[in-house]
Amino acid sequence: MIQADFHRREFADGEELAHGLADWTAERLRVAIAAQGVALLIVSGGKSPARFFELLSDMELDWTRVAVTLADERRVPDDSPRSNARLAREKLLRNRAAAANFTPLADVRLPGDQELAAASARVAHLPLPADVVVLGMGDDGHTASWFPGADGLAEAMDLGARQLVAPIAAADAGEPRLTLTGRVILRARAIALEIEGEAKLATFAAALEPGPEEAMPIRAVLRRAADRLTVFSAKQT
Template sequence: MARGKTMTYDLQTYPDREMLAMDLANQLSGDLRMLLKHEDRVVLAVPGGTSPGPVFDDLCAADLDWSRVDVMLTDERWVPEDSDRSNTKLIRKRLLVDRAAAARLLPLYVPAHQPEEVLAELEAQIVDALPLAVVLLGMGTDMHTASIFPGADQLDLALAHDAPILVPMRAPGAPEPRITLSARVLNDAIRKHVLIFGADKRDALDNAKGKKPEDAPIIAVLDGATVHWAE
């Protein structure tokens, strides 16, 4: 997002988290269904962590042609897939089941000591599927999104207008390397949704306004997004 540009987003609030999960799953499936009318295949990018799990539980049963959907993560911790910290493990268990088992996973992890060793291999599986059709993002209280953290070692690269598809990231407080889609790729999605829970994250969203993306990375992808919030 260019500095000085007016940023607009749609904030939708819900009475509880269960209602949010059901409605957000309906919106995501509706977006995918609409875009599949015009495209042979579409890409859905989703976050890991605990917040989107209930959304996945509803979304996986959506009645759409999942065989034409590529699913990928917005970011991944550089850990084996059998690790409890693996986002890939999460989406295999909670999203790529039921009707959504027919979707194709575009991986963000293959066995290697460091993400840099296999970056080209991973990007080669993604490049022809871009742009993202639908992206679901989270946000931390530090205003990071995906694995684009304030203070991360390659923050400038991840936020650059000519950023690569994938950026390896190491951030203070993160116990392992990460790999993340760049802000450019995330922001180019046709439909963007952001999921946040709790007063702290609502305050963080409000505090992000007017900040530079380097200080509040969520700003780089927020314009034109729909933000879904419940206490």
């Protein structure tokens, strides 16, 4: 088993988890603003974050000093129901958090190479390193858009990746995607991993066992950033 020095917080269900994660995130953003004048929050898409986003959106802090971007994005229009940017705008960037400064990743109006260059330039202008990165995990052990078997996966997960943003294409990823690389995610000051349900807890337990990172990319976070990782888990969704 991986000897990872991460913190772990366990909750009865997904509702309690969402409250705990929102409080934890807001407090770290407040600390960052007090120390630096600004804070950078990186969030993920999927189904699990919706409750967390809604709670965080009404947390009391100076949202005008918070920059928000995405850990990854599908190459789909902003109004697509599969767009992470749409989810963030509808669930997070409202209430008090409407004052935050949001930087999307994808822009499908551009050709692929231009879209990647534009995304990389936008991320480079954010106040890195990130103060908080909130990640999810798939049943296959992927996180962000680091999918097992994806072309360019090793480079995308690399702490010293040449790029801040990488293109990802994998059989299980559906649409082509853009993802932040290990150069951004693994250098964050604090990382949260949200895990809900028995199936994902089983996947997480498997990820703690020895094995290649390419087979279960969440291992890259567990092995290279465990000292800054807090796992938020609940058996019930």
